[in-house]
Amino acid sequence: MEQDNILVMQQVDKTFDRVVALSNVNFELKHREILGLLGGNGAGKTTLMNILYGLYRADSGKIILEGKPITILSPKDALRQGIGMVHQHFLQINNYTVLENIILGSKVSRPFTNNYETEEKNIQQLCERFGLEIDLSARVETLPMGTRQKVEILKTLYRGVKILILDEPTTNLIPQEVDSLFETLKIMVREGLSIVFITHKLREVLSICDRITVLREGKNVISLTRKDASDEMLVRAMVGDKMDLEKSIMFTTRAETSAETARKETISLVGVNKINAQKIQELTDISFAIKSGEIFGVAGVAGNGQRELAEVVMGIQPVTSGKVIFEEKEITSLLTSERIAEGFVYIPEDRLADGFLNKTSVAHNLILGYHKLEPYSRKGIINWKNVNDRSRKMIAEYNIKTTGPEEIGGNLSGGNIQRVMIARAFSQPSRLMIAHNPTRGLDIPSMDFVYQKLLEHASTGATTLLLSEDLDELLLICDRIAVMYRGKVVGILPREKFEKYEIGRLMSGFDLASN
């Protein structure tokens, strides 16, 4: 039978330190199917696949490929067995060409020369066979995300894989690129490959996968074919029984229209330009105004100036020209600490570099930026009893998994570090919240919790600037979305006009290219 299993993983266990990542997980992949491996962050999807790809070793369990038990000790082993993986973060050398990136690390026919004609021909053939349109002589840093991902896929195809694992492949793609990726996947299956598609997005599995396996907290929940699956079933499987779906933001639809417009503007940027020390223009002529109670989203492919925008508003980086106005006062030259005193709150994108203190306690982390405020301190003396009491409350409310306020921050997992940042941000009454990818690394109930908090925060009349690479997130809770491309705001859409493909088009700069 054609539909026999090509790969089976049985009773896989994996523990990190004391955290159980996988317990007794079974996994089956059939010939020529696209299997959706669904689950929230921390469900164990990526861990399971990293074991298959030889990046981790399972504590126990079996891997059976085409009926034969195999051991995989390294990615090299996995590739030899025909198993390839495309990670969320591409492993590419920016200033190499596509061709060079693909053949890097593989044997070439004429070593000691720069002559790769044979390889080029082979790769060209692969491109044609799988309908991938890629210029092999282009340097990868010049390519858009969607194409760079296809280079990664091509890399595995070139190494002759039969099984391809894609880890959250749609994360950095615009909707058009997602469609194109799905087309490629369909061709690959037709050409005889079997594909594992790791994701936390329901829509995607329902639109592309033949079968769906759901993991939650390191355990199997269900496995079923697409025609047996329903939205509700999968949601329940992903989030478990504990989450109250009625109250949820993610699984209920919000009103199509934006918040009332009679409110006054709280923060506005007027013609803001920013040129960095290397003379690179990072922000160009940015102007917008956000009203109180509004959630103003900023969409864009990562690295198009979102971070610079957030830091300019927060006063971490100076503007080169232009004005920032908050509640009718110009604050362009105000220090970050003064803005914090004005009620600014920032959840930075890069939590390890910009938001978290690995070497100090959880309590130190929870008061960072607010340490001069009561009840944390008075007249320059910190009241550690108050700090620890408040910390314990935050740990409970935000479900941070830690032994207590005194635990060293470095012991926390990524998701819990994110919870610390969220807890810190919402621990203070604020008038402007700047949140950059606030739900990154969180499981589904926690993501939903953050959305509830953001909406609650907006309902108090506070302003929110939400920068996110997750378009679904922005579509879900924003009143307006601005799209950034190469440091410019290329369009601002109100909620009534939200349309995925339109935003995708703006994100990829199509408008600018045609002008």
Place this chain on the structure above:
Amino acid sequence: MTQIKKIFPYLVSVLAAFVVVGLLLWVLKFNPLKAFETMLFTSFRTPNGFIQTLLKWIPLTLTALAFTVPLSSGKFNIGAEGQMLVGAIGAAAVGIIGKDLPLPVLLPLVILAGTLAGAFWGLISAWLLYQFNINEILSTVLLNFISFSLVDFVATGPWRDPAAGHPTTVPIGEGGFLPMLVKNPPLHSGIIIAVIVAVAIYYFTSKTTAGYELVVTGANPRASKVHGIDIKKMFLFSMVIGAACAGLAGAIEVSGVHHRLIEGLHSNFATLGLIIGLMSRGKNSAVPFVAFFISILEVGGSAMQRTVMVPVQIVLIAEALILIFILLSDIVKRRQK
């Protein structure tokens, strides 16, 4: 239990260092047990041994703090030696110029002058860092060399003591002498100052908002900046405080021990201070205790040379080995995870 777990690697490191040193002594045909006995117990056998230990403890604690306080904010002050010497120069200069002043006036002036002179020496590096982003490790080390020449200049200049066979100044006024706590063997009151400074620094870094800012800057300067802390100011501030500690150590040596500026009065205090700082892993609160342990070894080491004829350098080897083993225990701990 956890406390024992925390101390365990240190105990093993000390033990391992002694085993290696023991082997070394054995190869050199000394009696290791007798040498160790002298090394560890001299401090507690006679009042003199104990007071010698305390006298070592004062400059060691202060120079170690000169290293660990800037380290709290993530900066490396390798210039405690120079800061101590310039502190000593400052103290001696005020003590000589104002030699007729009474004790209540002169003593505070001498101590203050030394502290400020040390702080000033650190401020040079700190300012270069603040203004031009010049690496503080380089500038503090290089300023050490200048301070050596500065001591020579002062000790052989107009204040030179012609009776001494070694570059030395004339004594400071008696009003600048630190009063003795114990007459015989002599223990001066500098120890009170050192204890106060150690406690104050502990209180500052763990209980005040400014100290909190210092610690978080050291933990992650970028995140601290993002959350509104002026990290450059923290770097400057911590370097100056650290240097002031070293300057104070110099002033106490002048005012309490030598009563004049002598070339070479810095001994190897700053080097040991660095080792103590590293053994304490930059924890200000651990410094006084580690410094006490090292003082015991230092005093025991010189006794060992006198009684068992073991060269005093063995002690430095032991201290270095302890540090190496402590650093190794970090790697072992990481591997276990």
